Amino acid sequence: MQLSRRTERLSASPIRELLKSINRPGIISFAGGLPASDSFPDLDISGVSKEVLQYGASEGESELRVRIADDLKMRGLQVKPEQVLVLSGSQQGIDLVAKLMIDQGTSVAVEAPSYLAALQVFSLFGAQYITYNAQDLSALHTSHPVQMLYTIPTFQNPTGHCYSEAERLALAERADALNCVLFEDDPYRDLAYDTCDRTPVCAYVERTSWIYQSSFSKTFAPGLRLGYLVCSEDLYEKLVWLKQAADLHSNRLSQTLVLTMLNADSQRLEQVVDSYRIKRDQFQQQLRQNMSSHATWEEPTGGLFFWLQLKRDLQINMDNLLQQALARNVAFMPGAPFFTTPVARSFMRLNFSHASNSQMQEGISILAELIDAAD
Template sequence: MRSIVISVNQFDVFPFLSASGDPMPFSERVTRLKSSLIREILAAAQRPEMMSFAGGLPAEAMLPKSEWADMPRSIGQYGMSEGEPQLREALAAQARALGIDCDASQVMIVSGSQQTLDLAAKLYIDKGTEILLEAPTYLAALQIFQLFGADCLTVPLLAEGPDLNALRQRLEQHSPSFAYLIPTFQNPSAVRYSETARDAVAALLDEFGVTLIEDEPYRELTFDGGSARPIVSRLKKASWIYTGTVSKTLMPGLRVGYLIATPDLFPHLLKLKQSADLHTNRVGQWQALQWIGSEHYEQHLLELRSFYRTRRDAFEAALQRHFADLAEWNSPQGGLFFWLTLKHKIDTRTLLDSALAQNVAFMPGEPFFADPDANPGYLRLNFSHIDPERLDEGLKRLAAVIRHTQLSQAA
């Protein structure tokens, strides 16, 4: 069996040296560039024998069948930087149905919602810029904000949303350029903010004049039918950027995401996009437009929710069998992840090599925190993608790795 070794230390800053050993003439920003932990793990997870709980991959069985015969030849040509007008209209209508006051002129199509975060970082962040984040938060957002040199202020995430006392304290003591929040089935924790928390967050951001970047990739993946208006729809004064994607509901391969922004921000974001890639995949946009707002899309969402609800239930049953003595968790009411807190804290990054040797991949929880070394003992496990027939064995092996490591460290 080919071994894969992933060291905790290899995710430190790269040594940027030329072939002769001299420093490379790169930008100061690049000195903060770190290797992506999830990229390394997902590369290992491509092995056919690997049982992976690592990435947030949709189930391939639920990727919808795509039809291309009616696509106009003109779609192969360059398009508008803002995106296809019809798709922007459809997304604006969808947002208004959620209570967001907007029109199509505020909608921009991006190459997956990750590009929204890149544009926002370019718009706001210089070295030392203060920003506000949940703890834990989305790993790829944290990476890009830190790459641009942000000083990340964090607020603990509770069962109903952020710690509001801590949030007010942060806002009173600092002047963050923006707050980045994921209020609906948060990645990695799966927390869904309550209505009360959403109102309180909006009121605080308005009071202190802090821009909100609201990220909602999992909104449609609800298993209990519950929903809540986005926080941006509750803001009265603060500027905002709202971002979403079709990657979790249609096909990630389309690379179609979107942002909606207040008029004071949109022109600047558009100029930044034009300097980055000029255009977004028109073929992917055309395919997305065949679904958004249609009856067959609504039917697809119903089937998707039922499918993932079944997978969540099977996953939780297997967790009860193998992890009841090792960890605590809440049953996610939507999204694609379980967030586990180990009862006996260890740095879960130290488990990777042993788990991969057992053909099990998972995401350690520490990198989802701005200060990973101060937050040991968490795991993010994806339940959407693994073959159900391999689920039990995969969790059994992962639990065995944790028990062995805990015993070794206690000895």
């Protein structure tokens, strides 16, 4: 029996494997990107037509596509509803775009670090990487051809960085110069705790093809698995065909529920953001008290994560540290899987949206204690 060659590049997602171990009772988890359960809306399907149980359009429900296009226009991205493709969560967008763009050896530019589940999918299809970050686009010059440029400009995963307007303009200009497809992943944009330019980079593109995607997982409910992409018109039809081939169409009940929530409750999102801002500040305070001598970090102006860089003189095996932390009932994400090549420094990604204040205190102090002991 012979499996496909791509299966040699297949590996478990460290996040998903970690998520398994954190299902045990009593664990304090800073590992996933789980929204707080109390942020979830109430479910009400009393007004939902039974028609949603029938097969639907691959592109998505018309009304939802109109609503998404309207929303993007207000954010500065001029799109028609006909450019909207509803997804079964934005992870699916990564799969579809990888199918559209990546063969064995295709050159893909990614931030270092970047979202690990995107890196996994790109690698599965055979991507070769060029790395860059917001402050340093020097690797992106036209002498090195790039077929696709992947970016998370708003509250980047894992760093939390929000690109400035100048950084957004520079990245769009570089994509135009490279004549590559700009793939912008924007799941966290609504979770903004401080002022920050959040105009889609795709809005600044002048010539090249682009794909922009976002998700309803962070602001509504990940369990409903709903996201969407919009793209330049030249790519749309092929992406719809790939969507058909992947799962025919997205869940129609989810689409109806999300549309209802979008239309109904304008205050809910504000409340969610307010409660996450408090959590971020509490987390920051605990980090300052416990981690200042061990690590540095940028305070995230949005999103769900703190990204800690351990100090240069700390030589810590992060896999060991994770095992020790799990033994003390604390979970976090080591930084290595977010990079395409090994890095000399040690990083940790800590989620602040899921734990309670007392769990933060306990969990961060345990991590500090373990780092002390490991040093």
